[in-house]
Amino acid sequence: LAKTTQPISMDSYEGQEVNITCSHNNIATNDYITWYQQFPSQGPRFIIQGYKTKVTNEVASLFIPADRKSSTLSLPRVSLSDTAVYYCLVGDGSGYSTLTFGKGTMLLVSP
Amino acid sequence: NAGVTQTPKFQVLKTGQSMTLQCAQDMNHNSMYWYRQDPGMGLRLIYYSASEGTTDKGEVPNGYNVSRLNKREFSLRLESAAPSQTSVYFCASSEVGANQETQYFGPGTRLLVL
Numbered sequence: 001l002a003k004t005t006q007p008i009s010m011d012s013y014e015g016q017e018v019n020i021t022c023s024h025n026n027i028a029t030n031d032y033i034t035w036y037q038q039f040p041s042q043g044p045r046f047i048i049q050g051y052k053t054k055v056t057n058e059v060a061s062l063f064i065p066a067d068r069k070s071s072t073l074s075l076p077r078v079s080l081s082d083t084a085v086y087y088c089l090v091g092d093g094s095g096y097s098t099l100t101f102g103k104g105t106m107l108l109v110s111p
Numbered sequence: 112n113a114g115v116t117q118t119p120k121f122q123v124l125k126t127g128q129s130m131t132l133q134c135a136q137d138m139n140h141n142s143m144y145w146y147r148q149d150p151g152m153g154l155r156l157i158y159y160s161a162s163e164g165t166t167d168k169g170e171v172p173n174g175y176n177v178s179r180l181n182k183r184e185f186s187l188r189l190e191s192a193a194p195s196q197t198s199v200y201f202c203a204s205s206e207v208g209a210n211q212e213t214q215y216f217g218p219g220t221r222l223l224v225l
Contacts, residue, residue, distance in 0.1 A: 034213065043115075043201045043216025044154070087153065100170075101146070101153035 004088045009106040018075045020105050022088030025069050033064060033071045036087045038104070044087060048073070075107075083109045113137055115217035117202050123223045124192045132187040132220050134202030142205045143185035144169075144214065145177060147198040154201060160185055192224045 005023040012018045024033065032051050036044035048055055050062040050071070061074040075082055085104040118133045136143065141162045146154040146169075156169030160179040174196060176188045185204075189196060199221050203214040 041219070043203070043219055044214075045216070046213040049213065101155070103151070103153045 003100065004090060004102055006086075006088050006102065006105045008103065009108065011108050011110065012078055013110050014079055015077050018078050018082075018107060018109075020073045020075075020086055020088075020107070021070060022073070023070045024088070024090045027068050027090050031091045033062065033068075034089045034091075035060070035062065035073045036089065036101075038085045038087065044101070047086075078107075078109045080109050080111065083107060115202055115204055115215050117200075117217040117220050119220060120218070121221045123225065124189075125225050126193060128192050129188065129190050130192065130222075131189075132200055132202075132222075133184070134186065134217060135184045136202075136204040136215070137183065138204060138206075138215065139182070140204035140206050140215075141182070143179065144203040144205075145175075145185070145187045146201045146203065147171065147196075148201060148219075149198050157187065157200075192222075194224045196222065197224045198222060 010020060032049055034049040035047045037047050038044040048057055048060050048062045050064050052064050052068060055062045063072045073086060085106050087101050087104040089101060115136045122130060124130055144159040145157040147157055148154045155171050157171055157175050158166055158169055158177040160166045163179055163182045166177050166179055178186045180186060199219045201219050202217040205214045
């Protein structure tokens with residue numbers, strides 16, 4: 001399974017842009033990169049998914065360099081409600097095999 | 112459209128007792144999954160079902176059994192609960208394999224085994 005490495009925690013203040021980088025050196029050709037958000041006492045929630053270059057939606061942007069060995073989730077102008085754990089996942093390219101959730105990055109946004 | 116629902120929300124068991132966690136989805140998804148999440152940890156896959164009638168082991172299947180009752184429902188059974196199974200259990204579903212499609216998660220079942 002393709003493994004990912006991301007920082008254990010990050011701190012930010014309201015209104016700032018937050019960038020969380022994830023390393024996935026063994027990403028397979030067919031793998032997509034997906035980010036989930038998890039609030040305390042809730043299940044993870046899909047944020048964004050991409051294969052290469054840049055993807056943007058109403059919540060975040062995802063930057064993926066040409067070698068695809070890393071990716072960066074960008075959260076513009078965070079608020080207190082963005083305090084959560086963020087998981088970076090990649091598929092292993094074997095069809096119905098599963099995603100692997102690591103420990104994620106705990107983002108704490110302060111006033 | 113309720114998405115993914117799980118019952119019960121909370122449960123306390125004594126060591127050796129059995130119980131079944133229920134999960135249902137109304138999104139007509141083919142694939143369903145059971146995860147456990149221990150404090151401060153990420154989610155670990157217990158079992159998954161790529162389609163109705165099929166189930167496969169995940170990373171931590173020991174001590175659990177599953178049943179894909181129909182396309183909507185996927186249950187997780189603990190035959191003889193152990194304190195090490197104290198955890199939060201999440202069910203999820205997705206349209207295609209987890210590789211390219213997003214998973215939708217339920218609210219979780221908090222299980223305490225004494």
